[in-house]
Amino acid sequence: MRGIVRAKELAALDRELERFLAALVAPMGRSERRHWAKMYVLGLLLDGERKSIEPMAERLEGAEVQALRQFVGQSPWEVEAVQRALAHWVVDALSEPEVWMIDETSFPKAGEHSVGVARQYCGALGKLANCQVAVSLHWSSAQMSCPLGWRLYLPKAWTEDPERCARARVPKDTVARTKTELALELVDQMLGWDLPRLPVVADCAYGNDFAFRAALRQRELRYAVAVERTTKVWLAAPRRAAVAPPIGKRPRGRARRHAPWAEDQPKPLDLPAVAHQLPSAAWQKVTWRQGSKAPMASRFARVQVWASHGWPVPSPRPPAAEWLLIEWPEGAAAPSDYWLAELGPQPVGLRRLVRTARARWRVELDYRELKDELGLDHYEGRHWLGWHHHVTLVSMAFGFLRSQQLRGKKNFWCDLAPDPAQTAVPLDPPGGTLPVVPNPLR
Numbered sequence: 001m002r003g004i005v006r007a008k009e010l011a012a013l014d015r016e017l018e019r020f021l022a023a024l025v026a027p028m029g030r031s032e033r034r035h036w037a038k039m040y041v042l043g044l045l046l047d048g049e050r051k052s053i054e055p056m057a058e059r060l061e062g063a064e065v066q067a068l069r070q071f072v073g074q075s076p077w078e079v080e081a082v083q084r085a086l087a088h089w090v091v092d093a094l095s096e097p098e099v100w101m102i103d104e105t106s107f108p109k110a111g112e113h114s115v116g117v118a119r120q121y122c123g124a125l126g127k128l129a130n131c132q133v134a135v136s137l138h139w140s141s142a143q144m145s146c147p148l149g150w151r152l153y154l155p156k157a158w159t160e161d162p163e164r165c166a167r168a169r170v171p172k173d174t175v176a177r178t179k180t181e182l183a184l185e186l187v188d189q190m191l192g193w194d195l196p197r198l199p200v201v202a203d204c205a206y207g208n209d210f211a212f213r214a215a216l217r218q219r220e221l222r223y224a225v226a227v228e229r230t231t232k233v234w235l236a237a238p239r240r241a242a243v244a245p246p247i248g249k250r251p252r253g254r255a256r257r258h259a260p261w262a263e264d265q266p267k268p269l270d271l272p273a274v275a276h277q278l279p280s281a282a283w284q285k286v287t288w289r290q291g292s293k294a295p296m297a298s299r300f301a302r303v304q305v306w307a308s309h310g311w312p313v314p315s316p317r318p319p320a321a322e323w324l325l326i327e328w329p330e331g332a333a334a335p336s337d338y339w340l341a342e343l344g345p346q347p348v349g350l351r352r353l354v355r356t357a358r359a360r361w362r363v364e365l366d367y368r369e370l371k372d373e374l375g376l377d378h379y380e381g382r383h384w385l386g387w388h389h390h391v392t393l394v395s396m397a398f399g400f401l402r403s404q405q406l407r408g409k410k411n412f413w414c415d416l417a418p419d420p421a422q423t424a425v426p427l428d429p430p431g432g433t434l435p436v437v438p439n440p441l442r
Contacts, residue, residue, distance in 0.1 A: 017038070040393050051374065069381075079389065079392050094144060100198045103135075103202065104205070105123065106124045107133075107376075108131045115168035118131075133153040134153065138366055150391045180209045180212045204227050222342060223342055224359075225339060227339065230270055235306075274326070283301045300354050306320070307340060323340070323341040374394050
């Protein structure tokens with residue numbers, strides 16, 4: 001996907017962009033908001049090193065810096081309504097859905113006043129640094145993906161400082177949430193929008209959390225999530241102890257609802273120990289997709305396990321059975337990757353398990369394109385509302401580029417033109433038509 005569009009190309013795409021945005025900006029209400037939404041998306045799409053407001057305004061004929069700042073930073077249009085409209089477009093347009101991808105990305109910052117900024121691990125720099133961190137959920141098909149929702153992570157330095165939150169205009173009812181809790185909020189948002197349920201994939205920052213996987217099962221969602229090698233599991237379900245009442249004595253106090261867990265059951269094993277116990281017949285070579293240079297293939301095995309890692313003890317309920325998927329490349333001294341998965345009551349083939357677990361690779365491409373091509377991390381405002389408006393508008397620009405990518409596919413099945421029976425919401429500014437971006441090559 002080419003995420004940077006030159007002015008000549010964008011002028012030719014202007015009508016298509018207007019059609020694409022019509023339904024998405026309708027929830028914004030007032031015509032001037034819809035106008036500046038299109039201007040902002042145009043600025044994100046145009047070629048240019050910096051996608052903050054002032055540089056974008058310089059590249060756009062008719063743009064006003066103050067008007068763009070007010071639209072992004074202060075205008076009271078609802079983020080969720082626009083994101084929901086985009087999500088339903090994505091679901092309708094991207095065929096052959098595969099997974100919901102959950103991940104997080106960071107935004108390095110020099111100062112300390114932007115909402116959510118703190119000294120924390122910054123994946124973009126690979127070290128501790130001043131940055132913001134956001135959790136996102138992406139819809140992914142076999143060929144492309146698109147972000148559907150965002151949550152900004154607030155460290156304790158923010159949630160424990162009401163005055164600092166007030167200066168950044170963080171909503172008063174905002175409380176401290178872990179990144180896994182933010183991810184579950186996104187999942188619940190997608191379910192509330194009645195989007196088709198897909199298996200959830202995530203890295204070990206989420207997969208290691210016993211409660212996160214339990215919450216997915218509670219919501220009847222399938223998943224295949226990465227876990228660390230130190231995760232402990234049993235190869236058989238844990239047993240309860242056989243407890244007999246004392247002879248000749250009546251038990252005192254409240255009757256025990258559950259027998260205690262047996263103390264003599266085997267100790268849980270870490271994942272490398274499980275891998276070394278598997279017979280050679282358990283390992284199979286699987287090709288899961290075509291790479292840029294060659295088919296992607298490796299050696300895998302699967303085994304049913306019960307995770308003790310993070311299991312709340314004492315607990316009245318045993319851990320659920322899950323599939324442990326292990327990748328051990330041919331000739332390697334040790335396994336390279338591990339996943340825990342639950343893909344439903346039907347028998348799960350090894351190839352399906354591998355394809356699902358390995359489907360998360362697209363999220364890193366999304367982040368790279370969102371940042372390098374559309375300026376996801378270029379927003380310079382300090383406030384809560386402005387940050388959420390910016391990431392939503394960037395997602396809209398990303399969706400438009402996906403629509404153009406779909407149009408270029410020879411065998412694409414979906415008609416992206418609007419239904420002639422529907423009337424598009426006009427995006428024209430109050431004083432006239434939106435100026436077409438000039439072609440500098442003329």
